[in-house]
Amino acid sequence: MTEKRITDIGPPNYKQFLPPIITKNYGKWDHHEILKPGVMVHVGESGDKLFTVRVGSPRLLGITTVRWFADLADKYCDGYLRWTSRNNVEFLLTDPKKIEPLIAEVEAGGFPVGGMGNGISNIVHTQGWVHCHSSASDASGTVKSVMDELMPYFKQMTLPAKLRVAYACCLNMCGAVHCSDIAILGVHTRAPIIEHDNLPKMCEIPTLVASCPTGAIRPATVDGKQSIEIVEEQCMYCGNCFTVCPAVKINNAKTDGVSIWVGGKVSNARATPKFSKLAVPYLPNNPPRWPEVVGWVKKIVEVYAANARKHERLGEWIERIGWPKFFEMIDQPFTKYHIDDFKHAGETYTRTAQLRHA
């Protein structure tokens, strides 16, 4: 006799995971204040105070560390904790005397406290070579290398405004990086290589043909077998075909690389939400530490930090000074790759004589 199968129960009700101080002050918070980098207090209309300690994490966690977080929550927070949308852990305390001992123990364990206010929070990112089939680069390794370098900005709040960095290992953008202050994006740069022997066995040809957004894939007979051909000039390396047919190999060890995009945001504060725009078209995959990528991100952050006005996000600053000036300041040549040639590209052309002539 088997047990009754349980399905479609959905997630557990969040209410059971809220600490009593939150249940009591739910929807009745009055204000908050950042006390120091990584530590803030929320004050309820009741006068109750809830302290939050924010901790950076690599997102990829073993259960050993998750259990350690649970132990810390028991020791300092009556067993309650949460994660943020940027993969930081937040410990929720009611006793301010426990803040410093918690910070000491967390940092001794190798996890940094910070990521608040006008600094750099955790990088949201994708799986990369750790666990994805279509990645053009590795996510965790690049992110680790970049964050090692940007650590001072995680631990302090010295930037003009917040700066959000995101990483996606291919154009699928599981990390939806397209509206980040700085987006690091893995790119395929060549049309897929077709495995004609495997293709008829593994894939449906009409589905494969239909998968191409530019119509670059056509049915073809190769060595007497049903297969496809790809019009290389029409391919924009999106990898959609690879997703529907594993015999169309988009990954290419020699030519896959990384691009850097800047000036996006999602918040509605001041300027409206913006897409990130191309800054650096192509950098090589250079594991284990991707020095070219790290160098470019660091340079862009430093130029921004030194020149933007208070409250100005990266994109708002660039729009004020103009893109020509930005490219000059980061010492990146403007190339043909920077000019859009996809749908609605014309919307991005300068159609005015209002230019700076320095």
Place this chain on the structure above:
Amino acid sequence: MTEEKRKTPLLDELEKGPWPSFVKEMKKEAHRPMVQDALSQLERSYEEHISHWKHGGLVGVMGYGGGVIGRYSDLADEFPNVAEFHTHRVNQPSAWFYTSKALRTLCDIWEKHGSGLTNFHGSTGDIVFLGSTTEEIEPLFADLTKNGWDLGGSGSNMRTPSCCVGPARCEWAMYDTLDACYNITQQFQDELHRPFFPYKYKFKFSGCPNDCVASIARSDCSVIGVWKDDIRVDQKKVAEYAKTVDIENEICDLCPTQCISWDGKTFEIDNPNCVKCMHCINVMPKALKPGLERGATILIGGKAPIVGGALLCSVFVPFLEMDPESDYADLKELTDAIWELWGEHGKARERTGEFIQRVGMSNFLEEIGLDPIPEMVIHPRTNPYIFFDDEIFEQAGE
């Protein structure tokens, strides 16, 4: 496995440095042969600059079409313990709150059935369990559901909704994001687990226009909290802030509609012209508070580039009441109308945003029964290629 194969000199480099190391995380779990092989295969990727994972192969739990993503090594002969290394998405609780007890339960279940590697959290918001064999999928699922957990979405279904911290710990939550997220997730369990759609459909719930879950960029249905009435101003506290904040430069000048004035004594807002951007409130949270007539703006059609290019969501409903007592009936009605139309006429792998562009916003609105309003566009059309209906003649004659 030989000693030689266990060596990971490239990955070892990533154990160094101040940021917490994912390599250390993997090594802590490497007493399981599966994780050791995952590390060795990753080292190979670092040597060769290419992924060694294959996709494809339908795996999942009985009766569901999503929640488990099949993952196989293309070096299975060399690394047999990751021949199968499937991903499981476990539906997270609203706003990612946990108790230590709940976390330990999840860890115990995952230790029993898989690699012990996780993501807290995946990009869509789920708890991600990285790496199990096909054989363990169903027993893992049984243990999860027995303990009150369920799988999230993958493939062409409603994806796992997510929300910001909301009223649980934020004074700016204009509606109960946690409740709305939980309610919608429970309402649409069938759509979450069984892929019937042309492609994925994502919900994200942000409590205010700061949009901490990036809903406008990352979801098909973005629900952004907003208020209609006046920002509440505490003049005494503004005066306090004036000691450290240059109100003229840092607030008045940065207001997108220039609707704030400050004469050194009184902070005045021309509220009908305020577009609720949050900047002034963000800078002076003790002195300025959002109004009390609260609800949400509903925006539709955001997505990342694949396939037809990236899109931000656009406005559908400028203000919708989000009273939990209403059971979010209006949002559900709008959702049903969108799903019916897009479900019927959308092409395979066509997101709602792309579908709207293909069929035209006006047609889309007509079909789902929403009236066109000027808030939906930055400005009216500039090209004269208008498709006129017969009724235009009657309207002109009136």
